[in-house]
Amino acid sequence: MGGGILFVVSAPSGGGKTTILKKVMAELPGLVFSVSCTTRAPRPGERDGRDYHFISREAFAEIRSRHPSGFLEWAEVHGNLYGTGREQVERLLGAGKDVVLDIDVQGAMQVRKTSAPVLIFIAPPSPAELEARLRKRGTESGSAIGLRLENARREMQFMDQYDYLIINDRLTDAVDCLRAIVVAERCRRRRSLSGLPVRTEF
Amino acid sequence: MGGGILFVVSAPSGGGKTTILKKVMAELPGLVFSVSCTTRAPRPGERDGRDYHFISREAFAEIRSRHPSGFLEWAEVHGNLYGTGREQVERLLGAGKDVVLDIDVQGAMQVRKTSAPVLIFIAPPSPAELEARLRKRGTESGSAIGLRLENARREMQFMDQYDYLIINDRLTDAVDCLRAIVVAERCRRRRSLSGLPVRTEF
Numbered sequence: 001m002g003g004g005i006l007f008v009v010s011a012p013s014g015g016g017k018t019t020i021l022k023k024v025m026a027e028l029p030g031l032v033f034s035v036s037c038t039t040r041a042p043r044p045g046e047r048d049g050r051d052y053h054f055i056s057r058e059a060f061a062e063i064r065s066r067h068p069s070g071f072l073e074w075a076e077v078h079g080n081l082y083g084t085g086r087e088q089v090e091r092l093l094g095a096g097k098d099v100v101l102d103i104d105v106q107g108a109m110q111v112r113k114t115s116a117p118v119l120i121f122i123a124p125p126s127p128a129e130l131e132a133r134l135r136k137r138g139t140e141s142g143s144a145i146g147l148r149l150e151n152a153r154r155e156m157q158f159m160d161q162y163d164y165l166i167i168n169d170r171l172t173d174a175v176d177c178l179r180a181i182v183v184a185e186r187c188r189r190r191r192s193l194s195g196l197p198v199r200t201e202f
Numbered sequence: 203m204g205g206g207i208l209f210v211v212s213a214p215s216g217g218g219k220t221t222i223l224k225k226v227m228a229e230l231p232g233l234v235f236s237v238s239c240t241t242r243a244p245r246p247g248e249r250d251g252r253d254y255h256f257i258s259r260e261a262f263a264e265i266r267s268r269h270p271s272g273f274l275e276w277a278e279v280h281g282n283l284y285g286t287g288r289e290q291v292e293r294l295l296g297a298g299k300d301v302v303l304d305i306d307v308q309g310a311m312q313v314r315k316t317s318a319p320v321l322i323f324i325a326p327p328s329p330a331e332l333e334a335r336l337r338k339r340g341t342e343s344g345s346a347i348g349l350r351l352e353n354a355r356r357e358m359q360f361m362d363q364y365d366y367l368i369i370n371d372r373l374t375d376a377v378d379c380l381r382a383i384v385v386a387e388r389c390r391r392r393r394s395l396s397g398l399p400v401r402t403e404f
Contacts, residue, residue: 120389164389177389183382187322187366 004093005185006115007031007100008108009178011122012152014134016168020122021102023175028182032097034089037063037071040080043139057081073103073110078147082107098182105158112161118185120178121162125169127152206295207387208317209233209302210310211380213324214354216335218370222324223304225377230384234299236291239265239273242282245341259283275305275312280349284309300384307360314363320387322380323364327371329354 011017025031037053039060048054060081063070074083084101092099101111111117124130130152134145159165164181168174213219227233239255241262250256257265262283265272276285286303294301303313313319326332332354336347361367366383370376 164386165392166389167392177385180382180385181389183379184366184386187368187379187383190367190369 003096005098005182005189006089006093006111006117007098007120007182007185008111008117009100009102009120009122010105010108010155010158010162011168012124012130012155013148014130014137014152015122015124016133016171016174017102017122019171020166020168020174020178021100024178024182025100027179030096030098031182032092032099034084034092034099034101036101036103037083037085038080040078040082072101072114073107075104075106075110077104077106078144078151084111098186105155109158109161118164118181119162120164120166120181121159122166122168122174122178123156123159124152125167205298207300207384207391208291208295208313208319209300209322209384209387210313210319211302211304211322211324212307212310212357212360212364213370214326214332214357215350216332216339216354217324217326218335218373218376219304219324221373222368222370222376222380223302226380226384227302229381232298232300233384234294234301236286236294236301236303238303238305239285239287240282242280242284274303274316275309277306277308277312279306279308280346280353286313300388307357307363311360311363320366320383321364322366322368322383323361324368324370324376324380325358325361326354327369 009017009021021033025033035049035051035053037055037060039055039057042048042051042054046052060083063083063085064074069086071083072086072089074081082103084103084107089099089101101107101117103111108117108119112119124133127149131145131149134140134148140148166174166177211219211223223235227235237251237253237255239257239262241257241259244250244253244256248254262285265285265287266276271288273285274288274291276283284305286305286309291301291303303309303319305313310319310321314321326335329351333347333351336342336350342350368376368379
């Protein structure tokens with residue numbers, strides 16, 4: 001991998017991840033979103049190539065077969081396939097961009113096997129609050145919400161595999177935390193860079 | 203050590219450390235400054251018990267002899283003794299405060315031997331800029347400035363022992379970086395806490 005930092009952000013559906021990510025990325029230059037591929041149908045307001053690359057199961061299988069250049073990670077969630085193209089991510093990191101992957105727990109654990117991402121988990125403050133947020137969103141049926149809650153419980157078991165935990169209680173605080181993590185990781189990365197100008201100059 | 207996080211901040215004299223620390227600590231609740239002991243004379247504006255505990259060499263030697271409860275670290279810098287009282291730091295951490303130690307490179311390496319501090323180095327953007335800042339401060343003679351520059355060069359050799367590097371080019375950026383490191387480390391610490399409410403609740 002190149003010069004940028006790879007951030008992996010996971011959160012149960014309804015955890016507020018998308019809103020937090022958009023706010024932080026609007027504030028911080030040099031941070032880019034890697035757009036994932038998915039076989040699920042677009043939700044209202046989602047745009048192909050911006051929110052996801054919406055592709056068929058056949059196209060997904062074709063990319064998966066291009067090992068090892070295919071997917072950096074892929075997973076089946078709620079019956080749909082999601083994947084992150086490795087070449088796209090490596091090109092961005094190589095250009096010195098810090099890349100954000102918005103992927104689930106299974107995907108995060110896969111990415112960790114082949115690279116050294118910074119792992120960030122965004123958790124809702126409580127199960128009741130998560131359920132309330134999912135109902136408020138109003139895009140899912142009752143049984144779909146039940147499935148998401150069940151998946152949330154399973155995903156929370158992986159929280160301690162992550163480097164950072166953000167509790168999304170108040171949105172502004174959660175945005176501040178994610179922004180801080182990115183800024184701090186840049187300071188962490190900076191000291192480990194060899195050939196640092198300030199070192200050779202002194 | 204107790205529930206708080208121990209931050210160690212080092213910087214060559216004139217690196218802007220004191221200004222940055224004061225601004226960050228005014229912004230962030232729960233972050234406290236551990237006041238060091240020193241045998242050097244107070245500078246204009248410095249107050250005993252706030253900036254340092256100004257003590258005699260005899261009193262310093264007496265505390266040093268109280269092993270292991272005496273100093274968490276101590277060092278001789280520019281011919282003066284500096285030390286951090288262990289009991290004070292442990293009491294603050296035990297009360298859940300995040301503690302900041304403003305100490306030099308020798309001290310930082312000592313603290314690392316007995317605890318697990320977060321190490322932060324604040325560097326000036328260049329030697330020329332450091333010299334200009336020291337001259338502008340106007341509290342030192344030319345030979346004293348020469349000694350500080352020489353010490354700065356030696357301290358910069360330890361930069362890669364630190365977890366984070368902040369380049370103090372623009373003050374507001376440096377303040378933002380230090381603040382971000384504290385906020386991020388709190389998110390890092392949070393995920394490693396056992397008995398986290400959100401985990402047991404799900």
